[in-house]
Amino acid sequence: MPLNPEKIGSIQAAVLISMAITPTAAIVIPTVSIGASGQDAWLSVLAAWPLGIGFALLYGSLSRMNPGVSFFSWLDSRLGRAVSVIAGLLLAQYYLSVASVTIRELVNFLSNELLQKTPVAVLSAVPILIAVYAASGGIEVIARISALVYVGMIMFLALGIGLELNQMQPQFLFPIGDAPLPRLVESGLPSVGWLSEASLLFILAPYLSKPRRSTAIAIAGVSLAAVQLSLIVLLVLLQFGPELPGIMAYPAFAAAEIIKYGSFVERVDLIFICVWVATVYVKLCIFVFGTVHCFTHSLRIKAAKPFLWTISLLIFLHSLYSWSDEATFLHYQKSVSTAFLITCNVIVPALLWLGLKIKRRPPASAGESP
């Protein structure tokens, strides 16, 4: 097997997809879904999994039609320039807004938990600069760091579970199936929205070392994310029961906060917070890269570097000024965000897919592009 470092391996790609989903979801999902459906929240997250796999199949089938060029130049050749530009700008807007939400979430967390007095602008500038640096290194670099950070995250997740074992009370999970269906749907919807972020596969497609496996990659990425999310929800439920997490802002970290073995192993939540910050950085890198990629490729801009800086400035300002306070932001996260994610990630690709099915030309060689 020839080693090709310029391309993204299949495992790296799957990890990349799951890293695009979990960092922010791990913060919001426990609160929202336990708040909605109590001890059955983990079931609702698991129920979102098959839907996520459905998305993965859609993305996979779209990506596999692509002969290995950038998603937008391929759309261009199949559906015309107008469609590719519109889709490109729409996706660029999607990546941009998710990047800003990610930063905002990180900054909110940091100024709530760690650095109350540090100006918010500084806290958001640091991640942006790092994301710009990573994005200018290319998606392969991001894929590599995401694999490393992922391994670290899994290790610390396992460590966390081990340390929290003695606080877990299995009876918190019973009775199973207590919540009525509408509440279950309400609690599962955010997870569905987040899992749809696997649409990252579109921009990964031309960089994959084995593009034929893209469906499998998407399914693996979504499954990793779904399992991880339900694990975190389960972890929170086992420690705080069905009532408390709904009123907590960061129940997953509160669970780490109450770790206590004697008077030596205690107050270790900061270690977990640091690992989480690293995962958020990776997510941010992915989405800053995605924004620039969608923007420059759909408009066929050759010199991407100036846009990298302007776009990141835009993300910076967007994250700082779009939501005046935390309450507005939380409201956005709980209600608007899911609809937005599903529109950009499910409806748009589905329309494109339909368009391609209708416009499929008999000779397959027409899709070839220089």
Added chain:
Amino acid sequence: MKLWNVLFRRKRDQGSSQQRKAVKQDGRSGKAVSRDLEEGLSKDVDENLRTIVAELGGSDDLTIRKIDAAGTDSVVVAFIYIDNLVDSAMVNQMLLHPLMSEIGESRSGKSSEEWYRTVRDRVLAVGRVHEMRTPEEALACILEGQTIVFLQGSAAALAADTSGGDKRAVEEPGSQTVIRGPKESFTESIKTNLSLIRRRIKSPRLRVERKTLGKLTQTQIALVYLQGIAKASIVEEVRRRIDRIDTDSILESAYIEEFIQDAPITPFPTIENTERPDAAAAGILEGQIAIIVDGTPFALLAPVSFVRFFQSSEDFYQRYDIATFLRLIRYVAFFVSMLLPAMFIAITTFHQEMLPTPLLISLAAQREGVPFPAIVEALLMEITFEVLREAGVRMPKVIGPAISIVGALVLGQSAVQAGLISAAIVIVVSFTAIASFVIPAINMSIAARLIRFVMMILGGTLGLFGIMSGLMVLLIHLASLRSFGVPYLTPLAPFVWTNWKDTFVRMPHWVMKKRPPTIADGSNLVRQGDDQMPKPPGRKSKF
């Protein structure tokens, strides 16, 4: 015709001597000098000698020995060499002695052409003899320590390799020491160094490519690799990068390293250096390419990945279990040396809740009355330590004990007693310093030292979040580095399983069946046969 030629040349020589002086002053344009040296040698010995002497500006270390035919005044043979570059015993025994005894009998009645061939083929008792056609060639050989033999009447000269002179014997390595393992080190002589490698790899596939670099220093360098094990593409890339170098001096392999490395602006080394022939041989056997430079005991090895800098050659000479343990210790030490002061600052000034209560109280008690903030305190101590270390390296060996007394007693103990700094910071700085010596590659430990200061400032302003951000930048940077096309973080990301047997752990030799596929040629990876685990007859089930 000949006379005219001589006259003409002489005129031109005089004419150009002014110009040559000017050229010498600016010191760089060797090309301008060589232009009129490119013409052929004259048939007249004196003429040739004059050219050479003029070219070297009549340096006093130039030795000329003329031999005339019996009974005449006319010079028949002349030797020219630079005094201390040649092995004078060899010149006397192998060149002078045979020639002088031959000169009477065999020269008579021969044409100058025949005489030349006799001398070349039968008289000079030296292994490497080759013909010189121009003064330029001759000059280069003289500067390399060869002896030039001019024969009256022939327009070619003979260069006999008599280079020798004073050089250091093979000694124990000064920087990369081992407890168990070969005690030989490279020396300043490229010949010795090549022989040290050859002696370790007696394979016909070992290739040595010599090149000369540096217009003034004319330094010899050699690429050494194993044909079929080193990737051809990487060998070609190394060759290409070396041929690009246009400089007037190469005094140490670091000069070359800076000209050919992939990332010029990074604290991390992307080319390995070693003064151990066994380490170089091990690298070559894994597919690395060694670059040996005359005049320095440090050879370069490329390509290299990050984890390679945490391997010591001793890892492979000790038992694998202890080697694994020590290797893990080194990784820990690297992070300690990079992060410990920063973590200390971040935790004591931002995240006091992370400390166990008794520790917090005793640290707080130490800090009572200390005038500086923790970050300033730590920076001061770190800089003090760097000063001490630099002093330790530079100062004459005789004053060594004085510095250690002043450093340890005055700076450490008294500063704490005087309440200028807290005792904890002294402990942290000392441990950091010791940890930084554990990393086998000095250039990697320097990287950790530099990053330490950045991390301390980050930790002092944003706490653990700052350190985390710094680490992330570092990770991104490392992931974007490559060494001759090989990603720097290789066995980790991209993940390469074969290399993992020799990354954090050192598996037994019989487990490491294959060479690292990232560096070595993919078609020839197998290092040893299957099933090499020792199976002594006593190893049966005891049940």
Added chain:
Amino acid sequence: MRAAKRFVSLLMLLVASFGAAGCWDRTELNELAITSATAVDWEDGEWSVSYQVVIPSAISNAVSVTGGGASKLPIIVYSTQGKTIREAVGRSTLESPRHLFFSHTRVVVVSEAAARQGLSPLLDVYFRNPDSRETVSVLVAKGNARKILEQLMQIQIIPGDGIEETLRKEAEEFSALPNVRIYDLALSIVSPSKSAIVPEILISGGQEVSSADALSKTSLSSKLRLGRLAVFKNDRMAGWMTREEALGIAFIRDRIKTTTIPFSCGQGGKQKIDSAFKLTRSSTRLTPKKDGDGFTMKIEVEGEGQLLETDCTKELSEPSVARQLESQLELEITDMIETAWQAARKMNIDVVGFAEAIHRKYPKDWKRMKNNWPSGLAEIRIEPSVHITIKRMGLTNQSFRTLTEKD
């Protein structure tokens, strides 16, 4: 090449911006007032919060020089008042040169008056603020809670630490009083039973020990000790339970880790308590059983341990004797459970956690019962069944009395 340049410039930019802008959240260690315990009182319609602040220099001197007994006092205590808890804390800046630092607080002592006022403000403060930890142990004091903080301890230099250690040891080795942390309290208040239990702390003895002089005696005039069990209904304290009742509650709620049970080896009636048993493992299962309209709660206790002392003249190595001792023990424990249950029923508070058990087993019925809980508690019958195994009899197989009574 360009990437590397960018790396360096980015690094420089980061460093420069941080250096120039100063250090926003930095707090040096000598700017902190490390609080080892807090107390919350309710006086004249105001919250009064007291802090037991550690003096680091005094402690580290004490440790190094005298090895325990402090010549300088290791702590100071002061209080601030306010309409809300955090306002009171905020006012501490008026009198403290240092920033109060709560992350290392071990215990929070709540006065009975404050507890009866309701603890939700306290819980809110703990869950809302990142600097206060949810792992703080909660205690209730009958009178003024501040007095508890002023009391010095003899072996443990920092009283706050000492109280927490005592609590932890007690919960491990005697198990009558649980070590209730803030999040435990919150969890049990929001659980279906809507009740909670918190141990009491009190100063026993007269003259309180709050000066170095008082501390320099082998026998202190007063000391801190754990007392009864405070019972909460919702977030308000409703009453007290004795330690014996508390042990029964601990059996029902499966909180026993290790405990010592006195019993008499002779059968029947009221006999002299002459033996003690160390229960080293115990588990309880609550199984609600629908019984017509109401519920019967099966309480199955399964335990094992070893004999600590006995004064009875039986042949202990006989299996039948062991069986008989076991049944004595089982009676004793059943008795405790009954007493505790009666006390809970009298208070009409679900401290025994029956609500969770019913909710888990019969979620539909629970929806119906939820509204008039815990009044429904009175209608529940209990069916305790205890099974104890004496694993070891110790190093002698007969008591000394058998030898002394022989002749």
